[in-house]
Amino acid sequence: MAEQVSGRTLGMGEIVDTGAKPFELAPFGTELAQLGKERTEIVGLTADMGRYSDILPFRDAHPERFFNVGVAEQSLIMTAAGLAKAGKISYCTSYSAFITRRAYDFVAIACAHALAEVKIFAGMPGFMNGYGATHQATEDISMMRGIADLTVIDPCDATELKQVVRAVADIPGTVYVRNLRGKVPVELGADYRFIPGKAQVIHEGQSVGVIGTGFMSARARDAAKVAAERGVSAAVLHVSTLKPFDKDGVIAFAKRFDRLVVTENHKISGGLCTLVVEALYEAGLMKPMVKVALADSFFECGAQAWLEHKYGIDLPRLVQAIVEGR
Amino acid sequence: MTHTNHPPTEPDLKALAERAHNMRRLMMRMASGKGEGYIAQGLAIADFLSAMYFHELRYDPADPHWPGRDRFVLSTGHYSIAFYACLAEAGMLQVEELPTYGLNGSRLPMSTFENVPGIEVCGGSLGQGLGQSVGMALAARLDRNGARVFSELSDGELQEGSTWEAAMSATTFKLDNLVALIDCNGIQADGAVHVAIEPVAEKWRSFGWDTREVDGNDLAALTAALAASREPDGAPKAIVMRTVPGKGIPTLEKRERAHFVRVGNDEWDDLTAEMEAHYHG
Structure with missing residues (x-):
């Protein structure tokens, strides 16, 4: 149809x-x-x-x-x-x-x-x-x-x-x-306002900080809701502008949590994960971190959902990262 | 500010020759003692730049950013030595600044950047000029300001695939306000042009361009070809210019064709004297 x-x-x-x-x-x-x-x-x-x-x-x-x-x-x-x-x-x-x-x-x-x-x-x-x-x-x-x-x-x-x-x-x-x-x-509320260069919290929580970009931020928020049902409270910071990167916003967010999850619809190197690691290291902020992103590889043909599951960026994978920290 | 510079119907060839000679003088001063620089290519296109800036091109030296100006796009950034000399001759650069050519921190490096008024694009990465000229020609048509776009490129750049993407695009969009000026000097970085680019004019014709081939050091031929390129007939125009590296200095004209022509430190004064004698002789 x-x-x-x-x-x-x-x-x-x-x-x-x-x-x-x-x-x-x-x-x-x-x-x-x-x-x-x-x-x-x-x-x-x-x-x-x-x-x-x-x-x-x-x-x-x-x-x-x-x-x-x-x-x-x-x-x-x-x-x-x-x-x-x-x-x-x-x-x-x-x-x-x-x-x-x-x-x-x-x-x-x-x-x-x-x-x-x-x-x-x-x-x-x-x-x-x-x-x-x-x-x-x-x-x-x-x-x-x-x-x-x-x-x-x-x-x-x-x-x-x-x-x-x-x-x-x-x-x-x-x-x-x-x-x-x-x-x-339509994932974000009608009151959401894009500000160039500014990361924004789109979901509040207490113990796990999820940092995402693109549609993975919305998926992370969905995963945080599932995680909450399993007793783990997670917040989501949406980094829509990768460059210039909101280093201060990310550091301030990361400081609030025991551990972190970083997620992007992109390879694990060179994108958001790399930016976050660099920013936190420079700030002397060492936190346990799970990266939910794609491996350094070329990928085969297949339906998007199948690929996302196989290569680990789907909703269940995010829930696992948030709840289990691995 | 009148912002008009309509080309005269009859070019003053003697005045244009004088302009070209002045540019060559400036180039020799810029290159003297540097041991490198693109003097051979620069000398080769002095006549063309004279025909362009002192006859055909509509621009205002006092207002280089005038939105309705004709655009001259120099795609071969390494021809900067000639371009700076031309801009100085046209009053858009101070002659006093020219000796900084190629020096550390200079605004006049050996390849062109957009930091100098009058330079429309950064020209060093070959194959990017014609496509940007297509965009400028589209904009001029949207703005209905009558501006034309003159897009210089070299025979070496005919080896870049992007040149032909742009060539097809210009025909598709029927850009009769676009003129491609192909400087065929027969040299590329590794020496003589060795890729099978000929027949150049036929290639452009087959891409739908209204094409002329001229002696690129003949001001009468150049100005006539430029005049013919004003035809609003729906087709982009191409002028294939055969130029002689080192033009104006017989010793250099005969020297081995190389990307960097070899000039000894002790030769500059003699070569300059030879150029003067050749011009006045």
Whole structure:
């Protein structure tokens, strides 16, 4: 039973197990279409991934400001940079695997180094599709945060993603956002406000501190609720901006707990886990810690839920980490 | 501020030659005694830069960030020696600053960065200029400001796949306000161009570009090709420029073609004198 947004059949590359949770359809493109009405300097681009990046609502609302460069990620980033250097704000979309691995030098030099107003919404980061290593950007945070003058954001849900779409227009320079597409769950409360560079507690608790990013933060909150039923109280800190990293916020949070869990839809090295370890070590804060993230490996094809279970980033794994500390 | 600099219908070739010669003088002063630098490539494109900055390009030296300006994108960052000389000749850089070329902490390194007014993109990583020019041409069309984009690239850059991604894109978007200027000087980092890039002009034609091939050191031919590139016919324009490394100094023109032409510390004064004699002779 397929639902349609601007001609796109939903299903592939969406967050699984939304269950009975409320969701929004194509929040990225819908919000960008609206923002494009308010700010005529915004342009939209894709590298043959309009249908699969949810940018089609923007195309339909502003066809003269939408450019599809074809299967050419280097061209995508160069064109976005050129538009930005001539006064536009370029929102560009493709899959994160292709943007990060194929177009890295272009993101670094044509965009970040020039402080170009390029806002990259990278689809299907981490484990969000079953196409195997070619399509699974499991090291994108690590790669992108290695570039100076680049902001890196991993939103949690539809509520935050829509706010990020607006916020990045006013964050100076180039921004890399892990996009969420299709039926995107609404996890955060209506009072949640994305603040660039600021980690926020999205669930309170006493003995275990969970630090997460992206949709893993919402999963961590769900796991904390299950853990509470088993007598373990856990709080969740959501770090949506990976770069610049809210070191002070993370340290202050970590100090409150006996032990920690860090979780991300990304490899265990180079992303949130690494950032947290560095921050705590520098602060002289040694706490027992369990990392719930992906191994340093390439991964096979398979359904997202199956992969998440096999490689240990699903809900039961988080519950185990919180309750048992291992 | 008028912000208009429409090219005259007839170029003053003598004045343009004088500009090119002035740039070559500045380049020789910048490179003298450095023992390195891209003097051969710089001398080769002086005539083209003269045709560009003192005839075809619409810009305002007093307001280099004027939004409606034509854009000149130099993709080959290592041609900086020529670009700095040109910007100085155009009044956008102080001549007094030029001797800092290539020195530690200088704003004028051996490859271009965006820190100098008049430099639109950081050019050192080859294959990034044409694609950014496509974006600038799209923006000019959206803004309906009549601005054009002139995008320099080299024969070596034809070996970068991203160049051809951009070439296809420009045709797709019918960017007739975009002119690619391909400097074919026959050298790349390891020596003479050894990759099968020929026939260059036919490649561009087959990609849908309205293409001309000229002697890149012939100001009459260059200005005529640039004039023909103004046609709003829906096709991007390409000008293949055959240039001679070391142009203007016969001794250097004959020297072995290399990425870094060898010039001994004791040669600079003689070469400069030879250049003057050649120009005035």
